Amino acid sequence: MPASDMPAPDQPASGTAWSGLRLAVLIPCFNEEVAIAGVVEGFARALPGAAIYVYDNNSSDRTAETARAHGAVVRHERLQGKGNVIRRAFADVEADIYVLVDGDGTYDPAAAAAMVRLLVAERLDMVTGTRVTDANATYRPGHRIGNIALTAIVRHIFGNRISDMLSGYRVFSRRFVKSFPALAAGFETETEFTVYALEMKMPVGELPTRYIDRAPGSESKLRTWSDGLRILTTIVLLVKEERPLQFFGLAGLLLLLVSVGLGMPVVSNYLQTGLVPRLPTALLATALGLLAFGSLLCGLILDSVARGRKEHKRTAYLAIPALSGDEPEPAA
Numbered sequence: 263m264p265a266s267d268m269p270a271p272d273q274p275a276s277g278t279a280w281s282g283l284r285l286a287v288l289i290p291c292f293n294e295e296v297a298i299a300g301v302v303e304g305f306a307r308a309l310p311g312a313a314i315y316v317y318d319n320n321s322s323d324r325t326a327e328t329a330r331a332h333g334a335v336v337r338h339e340r341l342q343g344k345g346n347v348i349r350r351a352f353a354d355v356e357a358d359i360y361v362l363v364d365g366d367g368t369y370d371p372a373a374a375a376a377m378v379r380l381l382v383a384e385r386l387d388m389v390t391g392t393r394v395t396d397a398n399a400t401y402r403p404g405h406r407i408g409n410i411a412l413t414a415i416v417r418h419i420f421g422n423r424i425s426d427m428l429s430g431y432r433v434f435s436r437r438f439v440k441s442f443p444a445l446a447a448g449f450e451t452e453t454e455f456t457v458y459a460l461e462m463k464m465p466v467g468e469l470p471t472r473y474i475d476r477a478p479g480s481e482s483k484l485r486t487w488s489d490g491l492r493i494l495t496t497i498v499l500l501v502k503e504e505r506p507l508q509f510f511g512l513a514g515l516l517l518l519l520v521s522v523g524l525g526m527p528v529v530s531n532y533l534q535t536g537l538v539p540r541l542p543t544a545l546l547a548t549a550l551g552l553l554a555f556g557s558l559l560c561g562l563i564l565d566s567v568a569r570g571r572k573e574h575k576r577t578a579y580l581a582i583p584a585l586s587g588d589e590p591e592p593a594a
Contacts, residue, residue, distance in 0.1 A: 280382050283585065285312035286357035287374075289334070289365045290347040295323040297367030297477045302332045304371030305361070309378070315355055316365065317347045325365075345446035345454075352439045358585060360439050364430040366476055373471040377433045380467050385585060387438040387464040388455065390424065391431030395473035408490045415497055416453070419505065420460040424468070427456045428493070431471060438464065441579040450496040457500045461572065462579060506568050510561030514554040521550035 287305045291298055302314055316329035316336050330336045339350045348362070359378055363369050369391060377389045413427040432455065446454045459466050502509045525547030532538050 280359060280378055283358040283382070284356070285309055285359050285361065285378065286355050287312050287314045287361045287363065288348070288351045288355065289314070289316045289329075289363055290319060290344050290351070291316055291321060291325050291329070291365035292319040292342075293321045293323050293325060294365040294367075295321070295325045295328050298325055298329045298334075298365050299332045300367050300477070301363070301365050301371070302329055302334045305363070305374060306333060308371040308374045309361065312361070313355075313357065315351065317351050319343070319347050341447070343447040345444065345448050345451035348451050349444035352442060352444055358436050360434045360436070362430070362432045362434065368474055368476055369431040370472040370474065373431075373469065374433070377431075377469050377471075380469055381433050381435065382585060384467060385465065386467045387435045388459050388466045389433040390426060390429050390456075390466070390468045391433075391471035392426040392468050393429055393431075393473035394470045408493075412453070412490070412493055412497065415494075416456060416460075419497075419501060419508075420457055423460060423466060424456055426468070428452045435585055437579055437582045437584060440582050441575065443575075446496065448492060450493045453493050453496050453500070457497075457504065461504050462576060464579075504568060504572075506564035507561040510557045510564065514557035514561065517550050517557060518554035521547045521554060524550070 287309060289298070289301060289305075294301075298316065302316065305312065305314055314334045316326070316334040318326040318329070318336060318338050320338075320340060320342055326336045326338070337351075337354070339347045341350075352360075359381060361374055361378065363371075363374075373391055377391060380386065381389045409426065409428045413424065416427050417424060428449075430452065438459070442455070442458055444451070444454070458464075524543055528538060528540055528544045528547065531540075538544055
């Protein structure tokens, strides 16, 4: 690696609540030339001593040059999509605490220190910056409604410990980052963060943060309908992977209800006349009933597999040392 690519500030911060711990700020970027200078400078002021990494994701403007000129370490990820960028950054960057933030300038850097302090003081693995805003241009009504609906689904299935599942402002422990599977390719990566933390029963926290309008000339990359559908699909797939008994049990119940609905008139007719005039319907009802029990059986088997996978992930998580910074001073 060239010497120019080595982060000069990659030393433990001193004189702070996170004294003795290495901080890294990870900023995924795609065509954010307008906003990136303010983001880099803001986090340099908010977290003195932190290493600031800008991961450029095939930008066609001067995002990389601008970030480098303002003191960030610039790296590149050629696979398009935020999830791909995060996978690369989590693998490459070594730190004790990781701050992840979008490069569009909509999140308040001043909140970072409080989020890090909360993570350290309470020994958490993830702190989410929940968005508080009146900025309708950036946080459009469609995005708000979608976030509320998708968050409600995840809260109902995986646990009622989060309120803004799709926030792009997070602080993570090393344990979280180095054990996180990072399978998503795009914006659905935030859903993966949340479900992973909830399923692993990790200690998590939230802190309200200002969410502000984009700078003039900066455009959102989020597509409300297509990205919303991808996130919903991701939730369904995560339910299948993490809660297979619920997933296949529900599928089996639906198949059984359809089977009974189709089969009851046939059975009733047979009991009255001794004849089966609608043989195709009888065969379909029987097939659906068999599929229902097969689905339940798949759920039972895969539930045992999922439990084994969860135990393995838990072991990998515990193999990574916890935060080792100074214990917070007791209140006077």
